[in-house]
Amino acid sequence: MTEIKDHSGLSGHPVSIFRPADAEELSHFLISNPSQKYRIGAGLTGVSGGAVPEAGECFVDMCGFQGLKWVDAAKGILEAGAGVTMKELQGFAEQSGWFFPVIPGSWDRATLGGMIACNGGSAWSLEVGKIAPFVMQLEVVMPNGKILHLGSSCTKVSEGPALQQLFVGSEGTLGFVCSALLRCIQPVELQICRVSHPDFTTLVRAIPNLLSTYPKMLEMAESDALKFSSKVNEAVVWMAYEAGKIPKLPALEGANVSIHGLGAIEERFDIGKNLQSYKPFMDFDISFPILEGPELLAKLKALLNARKLESAFFGHAGDGNWHVHVFHEPGFQLSHVLVDEFDEILTAHRGHISGEHGIGRIHRPRFAKKADAGYRWLYESVKAQLDPTGQLPSLFP
Numbered sequence: 430m431t432e433i434k435d436h437s438g439l440s441g442h443p444v445s446i447f448r449p450a451d452a453e454e455l456s457h458f459l460i461s462n463p464s465q466k467y468r469i470g471a472g473l474t475g476v477s478g479g480a481v482p483e484a485g486e487c488f489v490d491m492c493g494f495q496g497l498k499w500v501d502a503a504k505g506i507l508e509a510g511a512g513v514t515m516k517e518l519q520g521f522a523e524q525s526g527w528f529f530p531v532i533p534g535s536w537d538r539a540t541l542g543g544m545i546a547c548n549g550g551s552a553w554s555l556e557v558g559k560i561a562p563f564v565m566q567l568e569v570v571m572p573n574g575k576i577l578h579l580g581s582s583c584t585k586v587s588e589g590p591a592l593q594q595l596f597v598g599s600e601g602t603l604g605f606v607c608s609a610l611l612r613c614i615q616p617v618e619l620q621i622c623r624v625s626h627p628d629f630t631t632l633v634r635a636i637p638n639l640l641s642t643y644p645k646m647l648e649m650a651e652s653d654a655l656k657f658s659s660k661v662n663e664a665v666v667w668m669a670y671e672a673g674k675i676p677k678l679p680a681l682e683g684a685n686v687s688i689h690g691l692g693a694i695e696e697r698f699d700i701g702k703n704l705q706s707y708k709p710f711m712d713f714d715i716s717f718p719i720l721e722g723p724e725l726l727a728k729l730k731a732l733l734n735a736r737k738l739e740s741a742f743f744g745h746a747g748d749g750n751w752h753v754h755v756f757h758e759p760g761f762q763l764s765h766v767l768v769d770e771f772d773e774i775l776t777a778h779r780g781h782i783s784g785e786h787g788i789g790r791i792h793r794p795r796f797a798k799k800a801d802a803g804y805r806w807l808y809e810s811v812k813a814q815l816d817p818t819g820q821l822p823s824l825f826p
Contacts, residue, residue, distance in 0.1 A: 433470065433488055437791050438709050439478035443468065443488035450493040452568055452576050452607045460574035462487070466820050467572070469601035471512050471542050474535040476712040477789025479547065479600050483822075491542050494607050497521045500582055505613035506565065511542030511606050518611075527613035531560045534701040542606050547787035548598035552669075552694070555747035556645045557614065559785060560597065566610035567593040572820040582610055595811070600787050602822055603815045618672040619645065621693040626684045629664040629742075633723045636666070636746055638679040640719070644668035647747025648697045654741035654754075657707065658699035666746065667697050700743050704754060708739070711763055711791070713753040715775055716784030722749065725778040729753060732770060738763075750784030768795065793826050800825070 434440035449455035470480030471491040482488045494510035497518065505527045509518055515529075515536040522529045530553040533539045543549070545567075550559035557563075566580030580593035596606055624639070626632040629651045639647060646669035652662050670676070675688060704710070717725055726742060733740045733755060744751040757763060772782065772795055781799075782788075788796045805825065812823060 433468075433473070433480070433482055435470075435473040435475045435478060435481055436705055437476050437478035437481065437789065438711075439481040439790060441468075441482040441484075441486075443482040443486050445487045446490060447487055448490045448493050452570050455489070455570050455605060455607065456574040456576055459570065459572060463573075464818070464820075466822075468822065469542075469546070469605060471540040472514065472535070472538040474533075474539045475543065475547070475786065475789060476714070477547075477783070477787050477791045479787050479789030480543070481790060483790070486822075489605065491605070491607075492540065494542065496608070499525065500610060504584075505615075506582060506610060507613065508608060508610050509541050510608050511540060511545070513541050515539050515541065515544060522613045523616075526616070528616035529563070529611065529613045530557045531563065534698050541609060541611075545597055545606050545609060546600050547785065550745065550748075550750065550785040552646045552648050552697075552745060554745060554750070554785075555647055561594060563611050563613075564593060564597055564609055565612055567596055567606055568608045569596055570605040570607055572604065572816045572818070577604070580610065584612075598787075600789065600822075600824060602824055603812060604821075617645070619669045619691050620672045620675060621689045621691060622668045622670060622675055622678070623687050623689060623693060623696075624666040624668070624678070624681070624684050625661070625663045626681065627663050628683070630723050630727055631681075631683070632664045632666060633726055633746070635679070635681050635684075636722060637719055638681075639666060639668060640747060642668070642670075642676045642678060644670055644747065646694075648694065648744070649746035650697060650700055650743035651741070653739070654700050654704075654743035655696075657703040657741065659696045665696070667694050668747075669694070697743070700741065701752070704741060708756040709759055709761075710754045710756045712786060713755065713771065714750070714783045714786035715753060715780050716748075716750045717775065717778055717780035719749050721778040721780065722746070725774065725780065726751070728774045729771065732767075732774065736767060738767075745784070748784075765794075772799065788824050790822075793824065797825050 430442040468482035468486040492512040494512040496510040739756040741754045
């Protein structure tokens, strides 16, 4: 029996695997199997287990949804299949002088469908946001086989809610995203300003002042994370500015500032690539208001250190989205008590349990405890209409 797994540590054995090539083939299959439960996946680069099947589920592999074409090359509007990788999408856009600014670290495997499913972001989210504002139109197949085309190729429409956005971030719980119409932006030549400091908290406190210089990107990592890339014993911030237009930075005693080409950002992205081969981990993909950062991150680090757990703090610090990787030995599971203590600290600082990686299977119990009652009611009301027999998984246990 085939094993399906992602980077969350979860694995599953589906009752079957179906690999459709287009919406019509998927629709016919769904109509022919009205009582089957499904799990949707493709690149399997996730860290929350959202694409890992549970017992009795059929795994629908969306990698066959290929195709890239310009709808309006002059305006930077393209159509892409859900199985297209973000690297393929970016390469296609670049050939015509455009840039698609949602580039995850696993861009060679992460697919467009997966990025839409979790409303994925990237280092560029500080300036342009996550993938949602770039999604103009979606082709979606519902669990009953009905094919929907939501949204428009027009850049401005005011005809009720933009219902294509209902499926952005829905994590494969409402329908099967097959293709999307996307808008690109003009590329800009960039340089990286690297700011390092021996004290992590001091550099976190400096983030609001650094943001006042309007960088296009602001990433950060502590020394425990940098042991997976440059191995320097310092905390580092990387900021991107238009080439030749790097401003004077606010004074920060003890900091070291240097200017580099855009390739210097690989020091940051190598962290996520290299830690995956170290030990099993749980990724706490947290998001919180910028001003809460110094106290919140210090408390979380102290909690993990007190439990003698290795951790790595890094991420998209400019928009308050951090990846807190907590490592453990094979077969070990983090206690519910620890996770609850972690979330109590996060909640006290107005934080959320996911900034871009989604809820998946790993974080469903945490989400159920934290989610607003009104949100849960509305989500479950929508799901009951779109997936009345529960053929797709839910965000809630």
